[in-house]
Amino acid sequence: MFFKEWMKYIRDDVRLIDVVMPGTHNSGSYGMISFACCQDGDLYTQFAYGVRHFCIRYHEIVKNRVVLSHGVAMGKPLTHALKSMRRMLEENDSEFFIFDMREYNPQPVGPFTFVSKANEELMSKLLNEYLNADELCFTDYENISEITFEKIRRSGKRFLILNYRDAYPWCRGNYGTDSPWDPELHGKKAPVFAKEVFSHFDKEYNGGLFCFQTQQTPGFDAEVGFVSPRKLDKSLRPYYKGITDKIRDNEDYLKRANVISGDFMTEDYSKCREIIRLNLYKNTVRDECREIFEKELDKAR
Numbered sequence: 001m002f003f004k005e006w007m008k009y010i011r012d013d014v015r016l017i018d019v020v021m022p023g024t025h026n027s028g029s030y031g032m033i034s035f036a037c038c039q040d041g042d043l044y045t046q047f048a049y050g051v052r053h054f055c056i057r058y059h060e061i062v063k064n065r066v067v068l069s070h071g072v073a074m075g076k077p078l079t080h081a082l083k084s085m086r087r088m089l090e091e092n093d094s095e096f097f098i099f100d101m102r103e104y105n106p107q108p109v110g111p112f113t114f115v116s117k118a119n120e121e122l123m124s125k126l127l128n129e130y131l132n133a134d135e136l137c138f139t140d141y142e143n144i145s146e147i148t149f150e151k152i153r154r155s156g157k158r159f160l161i162l163n164y165r166d167a168y169p170w171c172r173g174n175y176g177t178d179s180p181w182d183p184e185l186h187g188k189k190a191p192v193f194a195k196e197v198f199s200h201f202d203k204e205y206n207g208g209l210f211c212f213q214t215q216q217t218p219g220f221d222a223e224v225g226f227v228s229p230r231k232l233d234k235s236l237r238p239y240y241k242g243i244t245d246k247i248r249d250n251e252d253y254l255k256r257a258n259v260i261s262g263d264f265m266t267e268d269y270s271k272c273r274e275i276i277r278l279n280l281y282k283n284t285v286r287d288e289c290r291e292i293f294e295k296e297l298d299k300a301r
Contacts, residue, residue, distance in 0.1 A: 002296035002299075003048060003300070004092055006050055006293075007019075007095045010284055010285065011149065011286050016147040016160075017147075018284060019149070022053070022259075022272040023054070027046060027055050028076070029068070030076075032068075035229075042084050045266050049265060050275075050276050052098065053100065056068070056099060059116035060117060060122070068081060078126065079130070082130035085097075089136060096158060099131075103115075133168075136157055137157060139172050144175050175209055177208055177210075177211065178208060185199070187218070187221070187222025187224055193239075201250075210259065212260045215232070215233070215261070216229075233262075240270065241270070244260075244275060245274075247278060277294075
């Protein structure tokens with residue numbers, strides 16, 4: 001139960017960009033073929049493991065039929081994910097979510113380039129129909145760095161919708177989103193990647209959401225080669241706690257830590273547990289709740 005409601009322990013004065021939350025890379029890739037699958041559980045399952053940032057990619061394959069996508073691979077209908085998202089909203093009103101809804105930019109893979117698109121009017125209709133975006137999407141801010149949990153709780157709003165093109169009526173822009181990714185770095189083998197990925201923290205920070213991507217990326221030209229994300233995740237898992245420990249032990253990294261995303265976040269609780277635990281070191285947890293917060297994290301295996 002704790003992982004479904006961990007945000008209720010966060011202090012009112014904490015900014016959204018300061019809380020440390022698990023995110024899922026290619027959240028909608030569950031059930032896809034092996035080279036495209038980055039998650040096992042659907043979005044509701046991801047929520048139940050503590051995930052609060054969802055990167056959801058989609059493509060309108062024929063008119064009025066939008067499916068989840070990852071590059072050239074297509075998955076379940078978008079409505080499957082939207083139903084999961086609605087269930088999250090209905091089940092627990094203490095939690096706040098970031099839904100990063102996006103088509104793919106033109107994406108080169110070897111000699112090929114993949115694009116995706118979806119009709120904006122249709123997408124807006126679906127987001128309102130399934131998620132009641134008019135009522136529940138948080139839009140009352142000029143800059144995302146202004147949003148505190150107190151403002152969120154007073155508003156009764158439940159989520160942000162992000163879109164890099166601001167394609168939908170509830171997108172306010174001014175996200176300042178920083179989600180660094182480098183094909184060479186993320187294509188390195190696990191021991192090297194686990195040491196060098198922190199270079200993302202050392203780059204200029206624009207003061208908005210910071211999504212630290214902790215998944216390796218296969219590719220024809222990558223050091224790891226063109227292998228499945230699952231195989232890469234198996235090789236990286238022994239190093240994962242070392243990644244979160246280094247964030248804990250570095251004052252600058254901890255201060256900047258916000259969304260920490262990765263692959264296969266629902267294989268067990270290990271990744272989400274250590275990411276959420278960083279809130280104790282960052283002092284975002286209510287003082288009177290620290291003991292139970294830590295106890296519940298220690299129980300998860």
